[in-house]
Amino acid sequence: MIEDKNQQRTPLSGFGEFGLIDHLTKNFKINQSSTIKGIGDDAAVLNFENKKIVITTDLLVEGVHFDLSYMPLKHLGYKAVVVNLSDVYAMNAKATQITVSIAVSNRFPVEALEDIYAGIETAAKIYDIDVIGGDTTSSTTGLLISITAIGEVEDEVYRNGAKPKDLLVVTGDLGAAFMGLQVLEREKEVYKVNPNSQPDLEPYTYIIERQLKPEARKDIIKLLKDLDVKPTSMIDISDGLSSEIIHLCKQSNVGCDLYEDKIPLDPQVISTCEEFNIDSTTVALNGGEDYELLFTISQSDFPKIQANPNFSVIGYMKEANEGMHLVTRADSKIPIKAQGWKNFND
Numbered sequence: 507m508i509e510d511k512n513q514q515r516t517p518l519s520g521f522g523e524f525g526l527i528d529h530l531t532k533n534f535k536i537n538q539s540s541t542i543k544g545i546g547d548d549a550a551v552l553n554f555e556n557k558k559i560v561i562t563t564d565l566l567v568e569g570v571h572f573d574l575s576y577m578p579l580k581h582l583g584y585k586a587v588v589v590n591l592s593d594v595y596a597m598n599a600k601a602t603q604i605t606v607s608i609a610v611s612n613r614f615p616v617e618a619l620e621d622i623y624a625g626i627e628t629a630a631k632i633y634d635i636d637v638i639g640g641d642t643t644s645s646t647t648g649l650l651i652s653i654t655a656i657g658e659v660e661d662e663v664y665r666n667g668a669k670p671k672d673l674l675v676v677t678g679d680l681g682a683a684f685m686g687l688q689v690l691e692r693e694k695e696v697y698k699v700n701p702n703s704q705p706d707l708e709p710y711t712y713i714i715e716r717q718l719k720p721e722a723r724k725d726i727i728k729l730l731k732d733l734d735v736k737p738t739s740m741i742d743i744s745d746g747l748s749s750e751i752i753h754l755c756k757q758s759n760v761g762c763d764l765y766e767d768k769i770p771l772d773p774q775v776i777s778t779c780e781e782f783n784i785d786s787t788t789v790a791l792n793g794g795e796d797y798e799l800l801f802t803i804s805q806s807d808f809p810k811i812q813a814n815p816n817f818s819v820i821g822y823m824k825e826a827n828e829g830m831h832l833v834t835r836a837d838s839k840i841p842i843k844a845q846g847w848k849n850f851n852d
């Protein structure tokens with residue numbers, strides 16, 4: 507349903523591996539002072555002086571993590587970078603470099619790889635990171651992208667530092683990426699039946715963008731520093747609010763009360779949930795792919811974040827033996843369980 511306007515199809519076999527990487531990365535620039543040598547030798551060389559380093563890696567698999575029938579390749583490249591950077595920011599770190607490895611089958615022409623790399627280049631520019639290496643190889647099972655992100659950190663924040671009475675805070679709003687996916691899946695089914703249908707996606711622009719082109723919260727790391735707030739624990743929301751809360755609670759050995767009426771939802775999420783007859787709280791709890799940051803702060807830091815529209819205080823931590831609960835609008839308490847993305851439709 508998203509038309510391929512790029513009609514040129516140069517076979518991958520036209521390039522040797524090194525010629526292809528040179529071709530795909532020829533516009534990439536090095537901006538980080540910690541990058542001594544990027545692409546072009548057997549390995550990259552980095553110098554972080556005395557700083558601590560964080561490293562994280564992610565593998566995205568066609569048919570599991572993305573569907574090319576509605577995911578434009580440029581967006582896929584962008585998103586693959588963003589989901590990795592989100593993990594770097596969740597450590598309270600500054601992202602500095604990435605490596606990119608891609609496996610493709612022969613059904614992809616060179617132009618498809620150019621589109622993926624164009625998305626990677628855009629993300630690298632926006633998030634100010636260097637692409638310092640990678641690999642391309644052939645695949646018999648579709649498209650795979652693996653990205654490793656590197657960052658530097660002064661004051662890292664782990665998942666295990668939350669204390670009873672700490673406030674639970676989330677950035678942005680939740681559930682939009684999941685509802686965007688529901689709309690795209692629906693339109694895909696419509697398109698299968700009638701390829702000439704022109705979907706009106708106008709009412710869903712925000713939620714579709716959150717699915718196809720998410721952003722990582724680099725801005726929040728700077729904002730927390732400016733506000734002089736160091737979270738006691740932090741995680742990014744890739745799998746859904748409930749499973750991330752469970753990670754923080756288990757690793758910190760605390761319990762939690764989460765207030766349903768405090769969970770931030772965009773109006774488009776609420777209206778689309780009504781249209782699909784899905785409970786918006788369930789979507790926020792289990793939808794995933796929001797790439798917002800979830801963290802805890804000590805109560806003494808509350809005045810520093812109180813008036814800031816980027817933050818919602820959604821609950822507070824308790825003793826571990828008090829358990830993890832959702833306090834509903836009707837004031838009843840439901841245990842928080844991890845359902846996550848994959849089991850959501852069961």
Ligand SMILES: [Mg+2]
Pocket residue numbers: 592593596741742743744
């Ligand atoms: Mg994460």
